[in-house]
Amino acid sequence: MSESYSAPKHYDRRTQTTRLSGILHHSMCDLFLANWNRINNSFGQAQCSSKDNEYRYLINKIATRANIQNSFKKNLDEFGGENVGAVFPCTPIAKSDTVPTSVHQLRPGDIKIVAALGDSLTAGMGITAKNIFSVLTEDRGLVFSIGGDGTFEEYVTLPNILKRYNPNITGYSIKTGGIESANSRFNLAESGNVFSDLTDEATMLITRIQADINIDINNDWKLITILIGDNDLCKYCNNDGHEAERYKAMLEKTLRLLQANLPRTIVNLVEVLNVEIAKDLNKGLACSIVHYALCPCAAFPKTAQDEADLRNLTNIYQQVVKGIATSGQFDTKDDFTVVDQPFFRNTYLPVKDGTDEPDFSFFSPDCFHLSEKGHSTAATALWNNMFQPVGKKDLNWKTGNSITCPTEQQPYIYTSKNSGGKKPN
Numbered sequence: 073m074s075e076s077y078s079a080p081k082h083y084d085r086r087t088q089t090t091r092l093s094g095i096l097h098h099s100m101c102d103l104f105l106a107n108w109n110r111i112n113n114s115f116g117q118a119q120c121s122s123k124d125n126e127y128r129y130l131i132n133k134i135a136t137r138a139n140i141q142n143s144f145k146k147n148l149d150e151f152g153g154e155n156v157g158a159v160f161p162c163t164p165i166a167k168s169d170t171v172p173t174s175v176h177q178l179r180p181g182d183i184k185i186v187a188a189l190g191d192s193l194t195a196g197m198g199i200t201a202k203n204i205f206s207v208l209t210e211d212r213g214l215v216f217s218i219g220g221d222g223t224f225e226e227y228v229t230l231p232n233i234l235k236r237y238n239p240n241i242t243g244y245s246i247k248t249g250g251i252e253s254a255n256s257r258f259n260l261a262e263s264g265n266v267f268s269d270l271t272d273e274a275t276m277l278i279t280r281i282q283a284d285i286n287i288d289i290n291n292d293w294k295l296i297t298i299l300i301g302d303n304d305l306c307k308y309c310n311n312d313g314h315e316a317e318r319y320k321a322m323l324e325k326t327l328r329l330l331q332a333n334l335p336r337t338i339v340n341l342v343e344v345l346n347v348e349i350a351k352d353l354n355k356g357l358a359c360s361i362v363h364y365a366l367c368p369c370a371a372f373p374k375t376a377q378d379e380a381d382l383r384n385l386t387n388i389y390q391q392v393v394k395g396i397a398t399s400g401q402f403d404t405k406d407d408f409t410v411v412d413q414p415f416f417r418n419t420y421l422p423v424k425d426g427t428d429e430p431d432f433s434f435f436s437p438d439c440f441h442l443s444e445k446g447h448s449t450a451a452t453a454l455w456n457n458m459f460q461p462v463g464k465k466d467l468n469w470k471t472g473n474s475i476t477c478p479t480e481q482q483p484y485i486y487t488s489k490n491s492g493g494k495k496p497n
Contacts (some may be wrong), residue, residue: 086190125264127365128208134361143358144204144437150355153203153433153445154234155214160224162477164237171291174406175338179483181237182293185281186230186244188218189326190272190299190487193345195251198436199444204358210263212245214444216341216451217297218259222245228448230297233475235454242286243294243473251276260330266304267319270326278333289334297413297454298326301340301389306347306367308385309378320392327396331408338485340411340454341397343390346384349421354431359439365485366440375391390417398462398488409487416469434471448472449473461491472492 167181188194199211205245213221220231231244245259258280260273281287283295300323304315323341330337350363350371363371373379380389396402397412422431430440432447434493442450453469459476460466484490 077317100294101432106121113242127264129271130361130365131204131208139356140192140361141204143356145434146356147358147437148202151435151437151439151443153443155227155444155448158223158228158448160236160476161474162236165478165480165483169239172293174306175293175336175409176406176484176487178293178338178485179237180478180485183256183295184240184242185242185287186218186234187196187294187295187296188215188245188261188275188283188298189270189277189296190217190261191303192261192263193267193302193441194218194259194297194299195263196447197263198250198438198441199447201437207436207441209360210250210372211248211255212259213247214447215245215259215261216442217299217342217454218243218245219447220246228475229451230401230454233451247293259435264303265300267322269301270300270322271329274326274329278329278431281334287474290338294334295340296330296334296337297325297340297342299344299485301344302347302365302480305382305386306350306370308382309369316388316392319389322400323392323396324401327402327410331402333406334408336407338408338487338490339402340413340458341393342413342415342454343393343417344386346383346386346420349384351379352421353432353439354433355432355439358437362438362440369425386453390414400488401486403489409483409489411458411487412465413457414465415469419453420468422471423434432472443458458485461486462488463491 081171091098110305129354165179165181168179169175170176172182194215196215196218196267197214198209199214201207201209214227215218215231219227219229220235221227222232223238224232231241234241243258245256247255247342251257252260253262258277258384260277262269263272265273275367283287298384301319306412308315327339347367347370350367351373354363354371358359360371370382373382394412394414397410402408402410423429423433424431434443435441435451436443449469449471453466454475457465459478460480
């Protein structure tokens with residue numbers, strides 16, 4: 073499939089609005105509040121602060137309203153599934169006898185450092201939210217790719233799995249806080265970031281790793297997980313139609329930066345989620361507000377063609393990731409590679425067992441981010457992708473699955489070069 077994308081000729085981006093809109097040329101927050109004041113007289117007049125993050129400002133402004141609180145409380149009955157815990161099913165294999173020199177012969181116990189780049193999903197926004205204010209909390213210690221709170225039995229995350237193979241692993245984020253907090257460690261994801269912010273995150277990560285006196289940057293193996301692009305898709309209808317080209321260029325620029333500065337690194341490049349599910353998660357007033365602020369193009373498509381355009385662009389983003397990872401451009405040295413992990417490609421809104429009813433428990437009560445249960449499921453899917461050959465990887469998360477157990481017969485994290493010549497998924 074071609075990686076280029078152009079908006080259909082009939083699609084006029086200049087007049088695109090959401091169903092709640094009708095006002096042009098305002099910031100997101102101004103646009104929302106103008107409409108909200110219009111449809112809810114009890115809201116009172118409000119203005120946006122240019123000094124604050126618009127989404128945080130918006131939540132803080134509306135959170136005291138009784139109707140918002142009531143709507144959020146109703147969400148708690150269906151959203152916000154907690155991690156139910158798990159028994160570790162594997163007998164951990166040993167790390168390599170000597171430190172590997174090839175990224176294509178890397179056992180899980182050989183990983184010493186974990187890191188992550190991305191947006192609010194990787195920052196952990198709203199994972200444990202139990203009230204409208206706490207949707208702004210970044211629960212970094214519970215994030216599927218980089219959270220290290222507790223143990224595997226308490227929270228299924230990629231670092232908590234890796235701890236069973238190397239208890240001395242480092243870099244994972246803990247507890248809560250922003251990227252400037254000590255808790256974030258090598259989790260440089262920032263809520264609200266888009267793909268154009270990725271090189272800045274990578275630069276900060278490199279700086280932190282280089283400054284850590286406990287890290288042997290040339291010899292310690294690093295695992296970096298990158299997931300970015302969903303915020304761009306959420307607002308694609310306000311852009312110029314060349315997002316896919318820029319997405320590809322920014323990913324490649326970031327990966328070249330990492331390759332040049334972080335030897336002995338394997339990168340999990342995770343494909344974007346299908347943000348079109350925001351429309352199906354759009355339950356009640358609180359959800360509508362969050363979606364209007366965070367994902368208007370997906371939650372409030374104006375026409376069926378708009379929905380089709382979003383699906384098309386999402387697929388192109390996913391194919392961009394696949395193309396970069398399998399192009400060979402990052403397989404020029406034995407101490408660095410990039411692997412496409414496609415478990416989100418065909419992941420949509422789960423349904424309850426034995427029914428066709430949507431299971432909202434995988435999502436936070438903000439109806440947008442993942443809950444503990446969702447992060448646990450994503451962590452399992454990511455780990456399993458890592459131990460599936462290129463060309464045979466799961467293309468969706470499988471709810472209720474257990475983690476794959478590496479064996480002495482198949483001990484290595486799969487890369488393009490050690491997957492036996494399989495065609496990419």
